[in-house]
Amino acid sequence: MINLRVMIVEDDGFLLKKIGKVLSREISHIYTFKNPIEAIKKVEEINPDIIISDINMPEMNGVDMYKELKKNNFDIPIILASAFSEPEYFIEAIKLKVKKFIVKPIDLEELVDELRQFEKELLNEKEILKQERMLMIQSKMAAMGEMLTNIAHQWRQPLNTISICTSNIKLEKEFGKIIDEDNTLDSMIENIMNSIHYMDTTLNDFQSYLKPNKLESCFYIKDTLEKIDKLIFSQMRTYKIEKIIDIEDFHLCNYQNELIQVLINIKKNAIEELSHQDKERLIKISTHKDDNGFVISIHDNAGGVPIELMEKIFEPYFTTKKESGTGIGLYMSRQIVENHLQGKLTVSNEEFVHNETIYYGAKFQIHLESLDEY
Numbered sequence: 001m002i003n004l005r006v007m008i009v010e011d012d013g014f015l016l017k018k019i020g021k022v023l024s025r026e027i028s029h030i031y032t033f034k035n036p037i038e039a040i041k042k043v044e045e046i047n048p049d050i051i052i053s054d055i056n057m058p059e060m061n062g063v064d065m066y067k068e069l070k071k072n073n074f075d076i077p078i079i080l081a082s083a084f085s086e087p088e089y090f091i092e093a094i095k096l097k098v099k100k101f102i103v104k105p106i107d108l109e110e111l112v113d114e115l116r117q118f119e120k121e122l123l124n125e126k127e128i129l130k131q132e133r134m135l136m137i138q139s140k141m142a143a144m145g146e147m148l149t150n151i152a153h154q155w156r157q158p159l160n161t162i163s164i165c166t167s168n169i170k171l172e173k174e175f176g177k178i179i180d181e182d183n184t185l186d187s188m189i190e191n192i193m194n195s196i197h198y199m200d201t202t203l204n205d206f207q208s209y210l211k212p213n214k215l216e217s218c219f220y221i222k223d224t225l226e227k228i229d230k231l232i233f234s235q236m237r238t239y240k241i242e243k244i245i246d247i248e249d250f251h252l253c254n255y256q257n258e259l260i261q262v263l264i265n266i267k268k269n270a271i272e273e274l275s276h277q278d279k280e281r282l283i284k285i286s287t288h289k290d291d292n293g294f295v296i297s298i299h300d301n302a303g304g305v306p307i308e309l310m311e312k313i314f315e316p317y318f319t320t321k322k323e324s325g326t327g328i329g330l331y332m333s334r335q336i337v338e339n340h341l342q343g344k345l346t347v348s349n350e351e352f353v354h355n356e357t358i359y360y361g362a363k364f365q366i367h368l369e370s371l372d373e374y
């Protein structure tokens with residue numbers, strides 16, 4: 001089956017029926033129109049990949065129809081069918097970059113071959129576009145990584161200074177140069193030192209998360225999930241989200257940073273959806289091994305993804321968040337999971353039980369193979 005949306009415009013009702021019937025055996029979506037004006041009205045709704053149109057029609061000729069579509073910014077390839085007695089349209093049609101002319105009576109077998117070829121071209125174009133977008137995303141991530149390296153570089157020095165000064169205060173106290181009657185200084189110093197340590201490790205974590213892993217490594221899933229917690233814990237706290245964990249720890253060999261990136265995208269989405277609801281906010285993280293490998297699930301109680309959007313949410317630039325979302329999070333995540341991690345990323349709306357209460361929301365699952373473990 002050729003997977004295309006094809007619109008056919010032909011004023012001869014008998015011929016239109018015949019073409020429609022033959023083509024629908026080979027092509028997934030066929031839309032037939034006797035009147036070009038009706039066809040123009042429906043173009044937006046049907047969103048055809050290609051139009052096949054007669055030239056000579058009483059209401060409007062095929063070339064004028066094509067001009068009208070272009071005027072309304074519909075740049076859809078068109079194949080024009082004409083009898084040889086209509087040369088007056090040819091020059092104009094060539095100027096308009098009509099995809100192809102076919103001569104009537106139409107050889108339907110040839111037309112099907114033509115459409116098969118067109119399907120291939122379209123797939124190639126889509127593939128190239130996808131790769132370009134992916135490259136763009138990667139270069140954006142690389143630029144962010146570089147920026148972060150600069151910030152990290154600038155911050156390490158002052159952090160170091162704070163750390164040295166704090167140690168000095170501690171020493172001064174030990175030598176009795178600082179009087180600390182109620183012994184509050186020690187806990188303050190400890191607090192400062194912990195904060196410094198925290199800032200330092202966060203810098204490291206962010207930096208390595210933005211750097212794509214060049215090599216596979218072997219790691220524990222529990223450690224990985226803990227790293228993610230550190231990276232987004234402030235958002236979890238701000239929105240008062242409770243985390244439920246049900247983790248079976250396992251050792252896997254894959255690209256850890258990429259996995260972290262995907263898990264962060266999914267968790268951030270869950271946080272964003274939960275932030276709009278007043279009732280309890282939960283994110284349940286679970287992992288387990290099954291016959292095919294490892295499964296990591298991120299399940300929230302934000303009500304789920306509307307059924308009609310289930311596949312759409314993985315398309316590039318699809319977002320329901322208006323200005324605040326770009327719609328690349330899940331697209332990029334699926335690309336990474338399928339192309340780098342050799343796994344699968346799926347979504348379903350499901351219930352889960354916590355403290356004897358039933359909750360409902362989107363469940364994202366990453367399935368990874370376990371073959372690589374060594």
Ligand SMILES: Nc1ncnc2c1ncn2[C@@H]1O[C@H](COP(=O)(O)OP(=O)(O)OP(=O)(O)O)[C@@H](O)[C@H]1O
Binds near residue numbers: 330
């Ligand atoms: N946990 C979820 N529950 C319900 N809907 C979700 C959930 N996660 C994602 N979605 C839907 O999927 C859409 C696409 O998500 P995606 O991460 O690709 O883009 P985004 O979050 O809108 O923008 P960004 O590029 O900033 O991530 C979201 O706009 C939202 O409508």
Ligand SMILES: [Mg+2]
Binds near residue numbers: 268330
């Ligand atoms: Mg997102």
